[in-house]
Amino acid sequence: MTSRATRSRRAALTQLCALAGLGLLGSVAPAQEPAPRIVEIEARRFKYTPDRVVLKRGEAVVIAFHSIDFVHGFNVPDLGIRADLLPGQITRVPLRPTAAGNYAFLCDNFCGDGHETMSGVFVVEG
C-alpha cells in the first residue's frame, strides 16, 4: 500500500538527507563523519609552504590557503581541482584522494620570475 503516510515519510527522509548534505544537522545526525583535517598552506612568490603534504587515501581534508602577495593559482591537474588564491583571505579547498600516489600541484597564474618553480606535491599513502 502506498499510503499518504509512506509518501510523507519519504519526503521527510529526503529533507533530512538534504539537511545532512548542507551540514545543518550538527550533532543530531547519526553516524556523522569526523570533521575533515585542516591542512594549512601558505602561497608566496614563488613557493608553497609546505610544498610536500602527506595525505591518507580516502581521508577528507580541507586545504586552507593563505596567499601573501598575489592571486596565485592552485591546480592539481590529475585530480581536476583548481582555485584562485586571493591575498588577504583564506581559500578553503576540500579534497578526498581516492587513490594512492603522488599528485603534483602548481601555481597556474603567472606570478613573475620564479613562477615556473612554484609547485608542490600531495603524497597520498594507501
Added chain:
Amino acid sequence: MDRRNFLALSALGGGAVFSAALAGCAQTGPDRRSEPAFYFVQLSDTHWGYQGPDNPDAAITLRKAVATVNALAIQPDFIVFTGDLTHTTDDPVERRRRLREFKSIVDDLKVKTVRFMPGEHDASLDSGLAFQELFGETHYSFDHKGVHFIALDNVSDPGARVGDAQLAWLKADLAKQDAAAPIVVFTHRPLFDLVPKWDWATRDGAKAVELLMPYQNVTVFYGHIHQENHHMTGHIAHHSAKSLIFALPAPGSQEKRTPLPWDPAAPYKGLGFREVTADASAARYALTEFPVVPA
C-alpha cells in the same frame, strides 16, 4: 635549392618536417591553386634580459640569430616572433626598457615585415600594457598569399585564458573563411593540454580548438616550451618552436620543468629557429629547423 619552390621540398633532408592539415591531398578551393608558395620564419622565446647560468651568452644569442636569419640565401616573406620576447620583471620601467632593446636588435633584420606576439613573460604582469605600447595589438589576423593567419593571445591574462571576448572575435574572424581555407594560428602557449602540471596548457584552449575544428585546414605554430614538438588534436596540427635562450626538458620527462644546463662544449645546443614553407593551394607546410649559428 629555391626554397620558394614548394615542389622541391620533398628533397629536403634532416631537420625538415612535412605537415599537412589533412592526410593526403587537401582541398582548398580552385581560387587558391594559383597562389605561389612562400616561406616565413618563426622565432620564439628570446627572453631578452635573462641573466643566468642556463645561457651565459644571453647578451649575444639574439644578435647571432638575427645575423643567421639575415644570412639566409632567400629572405622570407615575413618573420613572426611567437612570444616571450623579454624575460619577465616586476619593474614596469625595466619591462619597457627590455622591450625597446629587443625591438632595436630585431630592427636589424633585413626583412621588414615582422609580426610580434607576447608571451607570459612580456604581458602577464601588466595585462599586455607595455607590449601594446610598443608593438600594438596582442591578437590580430592577416592574409598572405592565400593563407589566413590568426595571432591569438593566451598570455595577457595571467591565468592563461584566451577569454570570452577574444573567443568571440575569433569566431567572427573565422566566419569570414570558407571551411577549406588554409588557416595558420600563432599562439604562445599550446592550445591543448600538453603537460598541465608544468603549466604547458591554455585554460580555455579547448574552446579555441572547438571553434577551429570545423575548418579543414588549420595548423598551429606556438612557443613557450622551448623545443620542437608536434601534436595533433583531431585534424589540427600543432608545432612548437625552439627557444633562443635555453632549452627545456622533454614534455613530462621529469618532475620539474627546470632548464637544461648550458653545455660549454656545445653552446646553443637545443636552441634555434625555423622556416615554414607554405603552399596555400594544398594547405601544406614544410618545417626546416636551423641552429642559432650555422654549423
